[in-house]
Amino acid sequence: MNNRITELFNIKYPIALGGMAGVTDAKLAAAVSEAGGLGTIAGATESAESLAAEIRRLRDITALPFAVNIPLIAPQSKDLIQVVIENKVPVVITAAGSPAVFTAALKQAGSRVVHVIPNVDAAKKAEGAGVDAVIAEGFESGGFASPFEIGTLALIPQVVDAVRIPVLAAGGIVDARGYAACRILGADGVSVGTAFLATVECTKIGSAWREQILNGRDVSTKILARGIAPMRMLANRWTEELEKLVSAGVTRKEIMKFIFSGDPMSSEDGPFACGQAVGLVRKIRTVKEVMDDFVVGSEELLKRMAASD
Ligand SMILES: Cc1cc2nc3c(=O)[nH]c(=O)nc-3n(C[C@H](O)[C@H](O)[C@H](O)COP(=O)(O)O)c2cc1C
Structure with missing residues (x-):
């Protein structure tokens, strides 16, 4: 399929792997890119050197487009921005900080810039700062949450109505139903975390x-x-x-x-970030199976809905 997101990132399906600190490495990101989505390496817990190494590792596996996620509150974020600029990373996803600081430099270096936002005002600010797209992240999401606590169903259409740039929906999207619902709400694509935690290619959780x-x-x-x-x-x-x-x-x-x-690889209880839709994740699948469910499953759902009218 073709839409603003597939064209912006030069990918087959408008589905991104959400950056997950310490978890979305080159291997998992490359698998998502190879399956037609946008794989994302998480920068949060990387040093400049280890991030550069992960980018090299990904490029050894695939020549397809990918993203790097950088939470701007991370103390080393400035160094990570330097690394993505030097390595000409195709898409940079910034989060947790002001998009006004690095967007211009990243775009000048040739990257597409996406910013993660939890509410309408933040989406407008990101658009004003010149980002190419926003990820509107609902309260269902795993990981750090916004104090506004706005759920995906309420957030996405309000953000879609407020900005002109493309919007990716995040939070609670685990299967074809969630993907189709977000497309109907007006999102140009989705960004998914929890569903990809339970994949064969996700080897950074214990x-x-x-x-x-x-x-x-x-x-x-x-x-x-x-x-x-x-x-x-x-x-x-x-x-x-x-x-x-x-x-x-x-x-x-x-x-x-x-x-x-906490140790994510631990065999004991630990800091296991995870989204609210976890109850829909019932088995370990390959990344391709997760992607096929979104793409093929949502087409079937939408056809069935149209036929029942
Ligand atoms: C284990 C885990 C770690 C995460 N780490 C980050 C991160 O480093 N940076 C970021 O922007 N978002 C982070 N997130 C949020 C995801 O990128 C994504 O937006 C979220 O998982 C989407 O919701 P879902 O889990 O319901 O699919 C994390 C989420 C999880 C589950």
């Missing part, structure tokens, strides 16, 4: 995280550290410890230190 995803239900995730550093994770013994720290009134710095001290 057995406990994988098991908790496969056993997850509608009520299995929780927003932790509300008002301090809100983050959606699978509720487990580790998050109980985090809640105790929050109740004891420790500083934001200490909370962040605790969050980043």
Whole structure:
């Protein structure tokens, strides 16, 4: 299919792998790009050197377009921006910070720039800063959450109505139904995290995280550290410890230190970020199977809907 997003990124399907700190490496990103989407390497926990190495590793696997995600609050974000500029990364997805700071430099270097936003005002600001597209991330999403707590169903059409640039929807999109729904809401594409955690090519999560995803239900995730550093994770013994720290009134710095001290590869409970739609993820699939479900499954759904009118 062809639309503003496939043309902007030069990809086959308007489906991006959401950058996931410490998880979306070159291997997983390349698999999504090879399946016709936009694979994303997460920069959040990388140094300038390790990010450059991941970019080289991805280019050894595929020549197709890909993205690098850079949360601008990361202390090393300026160095990471330098790396993506030097390496002529086709798409740079910035998050958690002002899009006004680096967008012009990134675009001058030839990158497409996308910014992650949680509300309408932020989308307008990003458009004003010159980004090529926004990812509108609803409250269902795994990982750090916005204090506005706007769900995907309410957020996407409001953002679509407010900006002229293309909008990718994120948060709670795990299967063909979610993908089709977001397209109907007006999104030009989607950005997906949780569904890609449960894939063969996702090798950066350990057995406990994988098991908790496969056993997850509608009520299995929780927003932790509300008002301090809100983050959606699978509720487990580790998050109980985090809640105790929050109740004891420790500083934001200490909370962040605790969050980043956890081991994602652990076979015990840990800081397992995950979206609310986890209850729809029932088995480990290949990236291609996840992509086929979105693409082929949504076409069938939409046809069936049209035929039932
Ligand atoms: C484990 C995990 C880590 C994440 N890390 C980041 C990150 O480093 N940067 C970012 O912009 N978003 C991050 N996110 C958000 C995802 O990019 C994506 O927007 C989100 O997962 C979409 O919601 P879904 O999980 O319901 O598909 C993370 C999400 C998860 C689940």
